[in-house]
Amino acid sequence: MWRERPTVALVITPRARLIDLQGASVNDLLDHLRTAVGDAHVLTDGADVAAYVVDWTGVHAGQALAVVRPGSTSEVAAVVTACRAAGASVVPQGGNTGLVGGGVPDATGTQVVLSLGRMRTVREVDPVAGTITVDAGVVLADVQDAAAQAGRLFPMSLGSEGSCTIGGNLATNAGGTAVLRYGMTRELVLGLEVVLPDGRIWDGLRGLRKDNTGYDLTQLFVGSEGTLGIITGAVLRLFPATPxxxxxxxxxxxxxxxxxxxxxxxxxxxxxxxxxxxxxxxxxxxxxxxxxxxxxxxxxxxxxxxxxxxxxxxxxxxxxxxxxxxxxxxxxxxxxxxxxxxxxxxxxxxxxxxxxxxSEAQKVEGATLKHDVTLPINRLADWVAEIGPKMAATLEGVRPVTYGHVGDGNLHYNLSAPVGGDDDLRTAAADLSTAIYDSVAAGNGSISAEHGLGRTKAAAGASYKSAVEVDLMRAVKRALDPDGLMNPGVLLPLVGQS
The missing domain is CATH 3.30.70.2190 (Alpha-Beta Plaits)
Incomplete structure (x- = not known):
């Protein structure tokens, strides 16, 4: 059972804060943020920030010191620089459509939510090269439309495509219904622009199909869930239209x-x-x-x-x-x-x-426990047959709502509460999830296929990886974000978490 596994010794902890986020120090930081992006785009009132501190599921909620809405890459860099100087953690957020709490702040009220919602420019469409260059805040459906207007196809398709953004898709390495033919998000990106934790801007928007000159930094940031830097722009692959x-x-x-x-x-x-x-x-x-x-x-x-x-x-x-x-x-x-x-x-x-x-229908029905697993395709049938009785034995009347992408081995094995039993599902949630995670691990699968780990699965994700794998991930985190201020507690657990 993953909850009983020891945590890996090598961990990342935020360094001592350069200022206390109290009183005048908070005001100083907010003044710097307002100077960087304008007064109207630094939100602190409870009603204004409410939509940014609760995720789509309604399960994950926190508090924010402020919500900052930069309108350009240089403004993002200025915000990150100010937060770093103040020792304030930054939580990047796209369309806030995630399902594992990776884009919402924790409960401390000391984190700054950096929303990319104002950065919605389609910078360039090149139908000959088969590329489109966009800001990170461009909504996925708008990328699809811009490609279609040029007679091309951007194939990523998600249920949330009318509100999710490209930056979030890249940060979580989103999947969707076209993975069978076109692959995950990481297979659709050629280059990135990223604001690093120290405020520097890495311009990797080259869009080359071939570049064999060292580490693939673009792929390093895809799937990093905002823990290594903030994606502000991307060059994406386009394909022939399929009308x-x-x-x-x-x-x-x-x-x-x-x-x-x-x-x-x-x-x-x-x-x-x-x-x-x-x-x-x-x-x-x-x-x-x-x-x-x-x-x-x-x-x-x-x-x-x-x-x-x-x-x-x-x-x-x-x-x-x-x-x-x-x-x-x-x-x-x-x-x-x-x-x-x-x-x-x-x-x-x-x-x-x-x-x-x-997904929307299940949300309306009541309490839901979501799982996003992947297994070898030839193991899917046996796994579904085996896990069903385990769920029923753990919680009588629980309703498996199973759907997904057979072509890539990904199932959304969600559980709806027994009729009238929302509280029963919440009580049994840990035991149900543990049974699912253990069985997936035994089948050489993964506990997250496309939603990421976020806050919900950070500890579980680390416990199912080898010590070497977690060590390597933490080494990368430490190298790029030594202060531990980029989305702490997401993807990798903090000290004391298990």
Missing amino acids: RHATAWVAVADVAAAVALLGLAQQHAGAHLSTFEIANRQALELVLAHLPGASDPLAEPSDWYVLVELAGAQTDDGLDDALEAILTAAVEADLAADAAIAGSPAQRTALWALREGI
């Missing part, structure tokens, strides 16, 4: 059938297979109950469903035939019981809504 789609909602008996269907789809569709999502019946029922206008596309219920989509260029005329061939072969092999094929853009949108509405 043609063939989409189906498929009923399957279990996860083993879904995995087998994935192999069949890859065989028939090849590179055109862009999406292969899974959801259990409990997830669909929540969407049907809470998403206005949602309807079950199939006549009979199934324990599991797969959303499969092929995508191609305007000249790719064979997608519908390929999808039908996949489904025919699946039925003949007893891998699929039924399927609904989208016959129009509106029907495609309706099928996607069933998948993308799960």
